[in-house]
Amino acid sequence: MKQLIKLEINGRVYDVPVSPRDVLADVIRKKVGLTGTKKGCGMGDCGACTVLVEGKPILSCITLAITCNGKKITTVEGLALPDGQMHPIQEAFVNQGAIQCGFCTPGMLMSAKGLLARNPKPSLYDIKHEMSGNICRCTGFKRIIEAIEVASETMSEGVK
């Protein structure tokens, strides 16, 4: 039996019919139509599906959509600044060459956003620890870590 739930995604409210077993990643991608969030393993192992729920990174492939009823969700589509410019984290990923195939990137960006919101000046250890749940098969992680360091500096200088 379907139940209507309310999700506020990137500032817009959606009323979505879901069944109790629907996971948030599928609802975001298939019912709301925001396909920036990727589904890789579907088992909580790769981090590709990371979105923010009430500002905290969660794995949307193992989160039941029904548990998010009434909550605020941010996906990669909601990361850009209000004037349409890239978020400093996105800009740093581009400038540091932290993107190759791009499949992991939305999840990486959302995990990094959650980290920098909670800890604006993370140490190398903090970055490695926080990002350890996000797998990238292309970049070797070094440039991703550097991008997060650059974003941290840019954001703390209030450049954007």
Ligand code: FES
């Ligand atoms: S798709 Fe969610 S952790 Fe891999």
Ligand code: FES
């Ligand atoms: S850029 Fe290809 S998986 Fe990370």
